[in-house]
Amino acid sequence: MEHSSLAGLIFRGVALTLIVLFFMFPIVWIFMMSFQNNDQILRIPPRILFEPTLSNYKALISGQLHTAAGNLQITFMRNLFNSVVLSSAAVALALLLGVPAAYAFARFKFRLGETIAFTLLSFRFAPPLLVLLPLSLYYQELGLNDTYFGIVWVYQLIALPLILWIVRGYFEDISPDIEHAYRLAGHSWWEAFTRIAVPLAGPGIAAAGLLSFIFCWNNFVFALILASADKQPVTVGALAFVTASGIQYGQIAAAIVLSVTPTLLLALYAQRYLVEGLSLGAVKG
Amino acid sequence: MSMVQLLQTNAQAAPARPKPRVRWLPYLLSLPALLICVAILVPFVTAAIYSLQRYRLNLPYLRGFIGLDNYIDFLSDPAFWNTLRISITYTVLTVVLELLLGLAIALLLRRPTRFHNAVSIMLLLPLMTAPAIAALMWKLMTNPSFGILSYLVSLFGVTDFKWASDPSTALFTVVLVDIWVYTPFIMILLLAGLRSLPRQPFEAAALDGVPATFVFFRITLPMLTPYIITASLFRLLDSIQQFDIIYAMTQGGPGDRLMVFQVQAYLEFFQYTNVGRSAALLMVLWLITNILSNIFIKNWLRLRARAHGHA
Numbered sequence: 018m019e020h021s022s023l024a025g026l027i028f029r030g031v032a033l034t035l036i037v038l039f040f041m042f043p044i045v046w047i048f049m050m051s052f053q054n055n056d057q058i059l060r061i062p063p064r065i066l067f068e069p070t071l072s073n074y075k076a077l078i079s080g081q082l083h084t085a086a087g088n089l090q091i092t093f094m095r096n097l098f099n100s101v102v103l104s105s106a107a108v109a110l111a112l113l114l115g116v117p118a119a120y121a122f123a124r125f126k127f128r129l130g131e132t133i134a135f136t137l138l139s140f141r142f143a144p145p146l147l148v149l150l151p152l153s154l155y156y157q158e159l160g161l162n163d164t165y166f167g168i169v170w171v172y173q174l175i176a177l178p179l180i181l182w183i184v185r186g187y188f189e190d191i192s193p194d195i196e197h198a199y200r201l202a203g204h205s206w207w208e209a210f211t212r213i214a215v216p217l218a219g220p221g222i223a224a225a226g227l228l229s230f231i232f233c234w235n236n237f238v239f240a241l242i243l244a245s246a247d248k249q250p251v252t253v254g255a256l257a258f259v260t261a262s263g264i265q266y267g268q269i270a271a272a273i274v275l276s277v278t279p280t281l282l283l284a285l286y287a288q289r290y291l292v293e294g295l296s297l298g299a300v301k302g
Numbered sequence: 303m304s305m306v307q308l309l310q311t312n313a314q315a316a317p318a319r320p321k322p323r324v325r326w327l328p329y330l331l332s333l334p335a336l337l338i339c340v341a342i343l344v345p346f347v348t349a350a351i352y353s354l355q356r357y358r359l360n361l362p363y364l365r366g367f368i369g370l371d372n373y374i375d376f377l378s379d380p381a382f383w384n385t386l387r388i389s390i391t392y393t394v395l396t397v398v399l400e401l402l403l404g405l406a407i408a409l410l411l412r413r414p415t416r417f418h419n420a421v422s423i424m425l426l427l428p429l430m431t432a433p434a435i436a437a438l439m440w441k442l443m444t445n446p447s448f449g450i451l452s453y454l455v456s457l458f459g460v461t462d463f464k465w466a467s468d469p470s471t472a473l474f475t476v477v478l479v480d481i482w483v484y485t486p487f488i489m490i491l492l493l494a495g496l497r498s499l500p501r502q503p504f505e506a507a508a509l510d511g512v513p514a515t516f517v518f519f520r521i522t523l524p525m526l527t528p529y530i531i532t533a534s535l536f537r538l539l540d541s542i543q544q545f546d547i548i549y550a551m552t553q554g555g556p557g558d559r560l561m562v563f564q565v566q567a568y569l570e571f572f573q574y575t576n577v578g579r580s581a582a583l584l585m586v587l588w589l590i591t592n593i594l595s596n597i598f599i600k601n602w603l604r605l606r607a608r609a610h611g612h613a
Contacts, residue, residue: 148349273442
């Protein structure tokens with residue numbers, strides 16, 4: 018069904034080249050920019066070949082930025098640390114709460130389970146600010162504003178629906194007969210759950226965990242509203258950094274590279290599961 | 303019931319499934335998820351109540367119930383209509399362009415060769431970049447004084463292209479960033495759909511020498527439709543709520559050029575401290591997304607049942 022005429026081949030070649038160029042170029046360009054000093058960045062026409070410098074990364078890691086106007090303190094490494102803490106804690110909590118619930122939804126058909134699953138799903142598509150703005154007022158009263166705990170808690174809105182729906186699909190795909198046989202041999206449901214069901218659904222649980230981590234890491238609006246400077250993750254921190262540093266373009270590029278590297282590496286590692294995770298299990302990868 | 307009958311029914315029931323001894327078990331397991339639901343529902347209901355109040359953080363003593371006044375005010379407010387118009391324009395532009403481009407790329411990468419798979423993995427990277435960070439990347443590339451894209455368009459004689467800072471090109475710029483981030487989403491869903499289609503109709507068509515355009519419009523497209531609908535609805539729901547890209551790029555500006563729903567509601571809340579109006583704005587958005595997501599969930603369930611093999 019593929020016509021491999023010469024014109025067709027050339028067309029496909031050109032089209033694929035343009036596509037790869039469009040989607041890869043920004044990443045490659047910013048990566049290169051992060052190894053340039055401001056003089057090199059401001060040069061017109063821009064050069065592809067240049068002498069790379071690590072000064073941008075050094076400034077970010079040491080937290081000291083030397084500018085003509087004086088020294089500037091950078092808290093970017095703190096943002097990076099916050100992202101790691103917030104995303105890891107959120108995913109750990111979501112797995113702890115979500116995997117047993119997903120198991121319950123898959124194995125026992127009960128009305129409350131369906132209601133919960135669909136409520137969470139429909140909130141996946143509701144405007145986040147609708148929940149966040151009133152929540153920020155509640156948080157102020159409860160003293161949860163600007164605490165790791167408060168942010169990890171709202172990150173459940175991102176992680177929990179994802180884990181519930183993906184892992185539920187994996188549990189449903191495992192035949193219950195194995196667990197029944199195990200139960201008939203005198204083991205408790207807990208043993209059947211931890212020794213049979215969870216290991217068999219292992220790949221799905223890992224995939225759901227990785228994806229939720231990526232989505233928590235990439236989230237912007239939750240922390241923008243609920244966290245102040247010392248609890249902010251990289252997404253919000255990078256924006257604040259752009260405003261604060263003004264024209265330190267090399268450092269901005271380096272900050273961008275540091276912010277996206279973890280998720281891009283995880284995505285490459287987990288790419289097998291991405292289709293299924295992104296579609297909440299509607300399309301199998 | 304006689305003893306024999308009883309034994310028979312027992313014998314029949316035994317191999318099926320041992321009834322879970324504990325009736326409360328599923329409830330116990332789903333308790334945390336239930337708590338999360340409640341934790342979302344409380345602020346949601348609060349927002350609905352706020353939307354019926356005159357409630358400004360800077361004027362607390364004026365607070366009071368005003369019925370639907372916040373909503374009625376929208377009808378005569380040009381800022382509201384501007385928000386609605388920009389949100390819909392942004393959504394239609396991004397979803398249509400991403401769908402066309404994503405479908406085209408999926409068709410190009412359809413055969414699972416090693417090269418095609420490598421390309422499709424590369425295209426995942428924009429999608430896995432935080433949208434707010436993606437906006438910053440494009441901001442650097444479109445900087446009027448040194449941005450590589452400003453330089454490239456200047457080679458074509460366009461010297462004064464201001465990208466996101468010019469009202470006439472701001473929408474184009476953010477749509478471009480949205481396309482960069484989210485086209486891969488449509489592409490990978492449709493690619494998975496294409497590769498899961500049965501082979502027989504295509505083989506039969508090839509044997510009969512049916513022209514490629516006919517195969518595309520009469521076989522490929524109809525069979526792919528459920529995937530196209532699910533992918534577009536996913537994007538539609540996200541796009542009408544876009545916040546990250548627009549806020550990181552221009553904060554809704556220049557002027558009110560990019561004041562989509564959530565950006566407007568955010569500024570209404572934090573800049574003008576008008577909680578009631580902000581909540582009403584979000585309720586209108588919620589109404590729109592709720593209608594869309596009901597359609598979406600129906601489609602999505604059907605596709606999901608098929609993927610998990612119990613259609």
